[in-house]
Amino acid sequence: MTTERILVVDDEPQIQRFLRPALAAAGYDVIEAANGAQALKAAATAAPDVVILDLGLPDMDGKDVVANIRAWSQVPIIILSARDRESEKIAALDLGADDYIEKPFGIGELTARIRAALRHRIQMAGGQAQLSADGLSIDMVKRVVTRDGAALRLTPKEYDLLVMLAHHAGRVVTHRTLLTSVWGVAHGEDLHYLRVFIGQLRGKIERDPGNPKIVRTEPGVGYRFVGDEEELVQPTTSPIPGNA
Numbered sequence: 001m002t003t004e005r006i007l008v009v010d011d012e013p014q015i016q017r018f019l020r021p022a023l024a025a026a027g028y029d030v031i032e033a034a035n036g037a038q039a040l041k042a043a044a045t046a047a048p049d050v051v052i053l054d055l056g057l058p059d060m061d062g063k064d065v066v067a068n069i070r071a072w073s074q075v076p077i078i079i080l081s082a083r084d085r086e087s088e089k090i091a092a093l094d095l096g097a098d099d100y101i102e103k104p105f106g107i108g109e110l111t112a113r114i115r116a117a118l119r120h121r122i123q124m125a126g127g128q129a130q131l132s133a134d135g136l137s138i139d140m141v142k143r144v145v146t147r148d149g150a151a152l153r154l155t156p157k158e159y160d161l162l163v164m165l166a167h168h169a170g171r172v173v174t175h176r177t178l179l180t181s182v183w184g185v186a187h188g189e190d191l192h193y194l195r196v197f198i199g200q201l202r203g204k205i206e207r208d209p210g211n212p213k214i215v216r217t218e219p220g221v222g223y224r225f226v227g228d229e230e231e232l233v234q235p236t237t238s239p240i241p242g243n244a
Contacts, residue, residue, distance in 0.1 A: 004118060005029040007048035009039040009065065010080070011058050019052070022107045028114075036060035043069050049121075050114055053097070055081040055088065063092050070096035076117035080105065086220035093174045093221065100172060100221070116170035131166045133214045133227040136205050138166055147205065157182060158201045165215060165225035174222040198223065 006028045008019050016032055023030050031046050033039040036057045043051060051069065055062035066077055079092050082103040089100045098120070099113050131138045135148045140163060145152045154162065160182045165173055180188045187193060202209040216224045 004049035005031060005046065006114065007031045007033060007039065007042050007046065007051045009033045009036075009042075009051065009057070009062070010054040011035060011056075012054070015054070015080075018107075023111070026111050034058075036062070036065045039065050040068055043073065043075065048075060050117055051075055051077045052080050052110075052114075053077055055079060055083050055092065063088075063095055066092055066095045066097050074121075076121055078110075078113055078117060080110070089221050090174050090176070093172055094176055098171045120168070120170050131169060131227050133166075133169075133225070134207065136214055138162065140166075145205070152204050154201070154204060157197060158204070161197055161201055162205065162215075162225075165223060166227070169225045169227040172218045172222050172224050178222065 006023055008016060008023070008030060009032075010016060010019075011034045016034075020030050020032065031042055031048060033042050036059050039051070039053065039057075042048065053062050053065060057065070062079065062081065066079075069075065069077065076099075077097045079089075079097045079100040080103065081088070081100075083089075084102050092100060098117050101110060101113060130140065137146045139145075143159065145154055145159065145162065161178065164178060164181050175191055175194055176188050179190055179194055183190070183193070198215065199209070202212050202215055205214055206212045214226055216226055218224055
């Protein structure tokens, strides 16, 4: 059983009634907040290990909560919202959210995303130097990438793109974040440029580039690196409704 503390920020009583016992059954200690002010106070005083955050709060937009927390903390933040517009997802992720799940959702998917967020936090804290995925191995110290033991020849930009994704394994990295991090601010809108490089990268690292297993597309938002320690989750049972 785990002892991690989860801060659930949502003003819908039915969501809180559903999540508290479900997360407690998974072994988590659950803290609740019904608005942005309560969320910021709890994030500062209760030291949660993960924050699950709705965007439609009564006193402020959830994206403002993300920005405020990111000013001083790197705690994993998972957005749980009925807002399904790409612009909302991109804005929340660019502000520092780690993941985005739409309502209605399955508790199995949510708990898997929580586990992935916790693993990533541990990896980043330990400065993990190697990652593996479907036979692919990335040695970030030696700057060597191999598949099934054979070295792959990546261009410097392909390598930087792969490492940027791998550093955030299990999390969505937005188009803008990838473009500005790898190519610079001037290329922040060059989406076609990014797609070309992702295609080239997949052609070298994927067993079947037409059905990628390592670099997954999050339509309209960005890409997600799926390592051997990451779980491929699909929406599961027990969906519940929710408003933005």
